[in-house]
Amino acid sequence: MNNRTKIETKNLTKIYEREEEKFIGVYDINLTINEGEFVGILGHSGAGKTTLLSLMGGLIKPTKGSVYINNVDIFKLDDNELSHFRNKNIGFIFQYSSLIPNFTVMENILLPIVFSKEKKNLREYETRAKYFLERLGLKGYEDKYAYELSGGEQRRVAIARAFINKPEIILADEPTADLDEDTELKVLKFFREIQRKENLTFVLVTHSTEIVDLCLCETVYYMKKGRIYDKKIIA
Amino acid sequence: MIKRLLLELSIRNINRRKLRFLLVFIPIFILTFIFTYLLVISQIFLYSLNELSLKIGQADIVVVPMGSLVENEDFLLEGNLRPFKLNPVFYDKIKNQFKDEIERITYQIYLENLDGIALIAIDPRTDFIVKPLLEKKVELGEFEAYVGAKAFEKLGGKDSVEIYSKKFRIVSKLKETGSGLDYAIFVRVDDIKKLKDIDYISVIYIRAKPEVDSEILAYKIENVFVQVDTAHLTKMGKKIKKSINDLNNILKFMFLISIILCILLIYNIYSIIINERRKEIGILKGLGASNKDVLKLLLLEGFLVCSPASIFGSVVAIILSYLTLLKFFKLIFVKIPVTVFIFVPLSLLISITITFLGIYITFSKIRRFDILSLLKSI
Structure with a gap:
């Protein structure tokens, strides 16, 4: 582990058990992601991409192995510590629809601030949220309720929310799945821009090689049946 | 703002699931209602009874014609006067025969019920029941009257009242006692006798000497004079207390059943809401x-x-328990002691405990799931 290492997984394995049957989620994954690196994880459905991303973010516990973020073994943290760690360091873009329908767009974006343990200047974050909304083509949507939005609009609000808390790491799971081509390009451009500006460590999971190319990922891991079978360093 | 967001999230969740939360609201309402109702009804009753006995407690024993105890209780507790007659010789006989045991003795004549106001004649020379209750200590003169607090209101605060076509000047008002005395006008026996032929009395009030057991004295009077019934005021209270205890036992049983049902209901509804x-x-x-x-x-x-x-x-329970005693049991002496309001925070505490326990148990099951499977939920 060098001093630029942001995320490191060691023998990371997740086995799911359903009705006495076992399924491999991910198996023996060892990878290192450096600070400020834009990483793509590419694979077909069922390859284990979401499981890997969820393990990196501590959303699920591994059957074996460990995940180090900033040299901290995140699975050694208790629920409180891990939640705080996640809130402070990681911005998630979930694959599944993840807005609270009866909250406005602004309130949904500010949710990570609600659970932050540090004192925050809310005005500053509101301005940041407005900037993200404008960049994502949702200017003036602040007071709309989440249930009033289309799938694509909800997706973009969830993207804005992932960046709000100034995290060091972004874990994005098929972030442009519900978007049309133009909006997709706009969002990917936004990712690249903010990633560079804030020196974010960005892990993007997708099944599309095109997205990996458009994002100008520096490193791409290829997954199949829960294993990484190839790694490509582009830049 | 941050705390407000959390509060708003809670409020919106409640608004979004109105029906579900209404299903929580109702059992908690019922639970606290029963709990408070049960406790308050006995509290109000005991307090009021105690207040009443302090106020008409100048006498230990009431003597009435045989079979008229219920009528007398009706008057004292409900203000409903139904005149009954006792031969005046019993007054002198009791006074003479038990002179060593009696400290004070007086009598009253229940004349009639004038539109909800009881007309009662007293003998001011011996009276020790009405006088201590007067707001203004004034001796009752010729064609003068004292009025009970409620009767005074009913008369519209007038300074005189016409009885048997004769004007009686109201010279003093009684303090509110919570008893039938509040609904009465008291005049002198001598004045009434000038207006009407009266050859009876209604009740005899006796205060026993301190060293005498008043309960035994009442028993002795009843044994010697079989034509009369005696009521020991404490005993009267005990009788009513027993009725209330019977009611309490029924309520306790209902309370137990309801509390179990409510807890199960609250727990199940929260299981649904949280799931x-x-x-x-x-x-x-x-x-x-x-x-x-x-x-x-x-x-x-x-x-x-x-x-x-x-x-x-709990507030509805307090009001309803008061109204139950006042309207259903027609007990005019009921008063709400301030202490019953302690049941509001107490029932709040109990319902919060049950609710929080229901939420905690349900949430403990959910927390076992990893975040990814929770996110995948529909």
């Missing part, structure tokens, strides 16, 4: 909310629903 919100819990946890934060949010919602339900339930 429906798995995805939302997943989102919040994914964004950095700890189990503690989510639990805090759920408890806040529980508190927001259960507090008004509980306060509403």
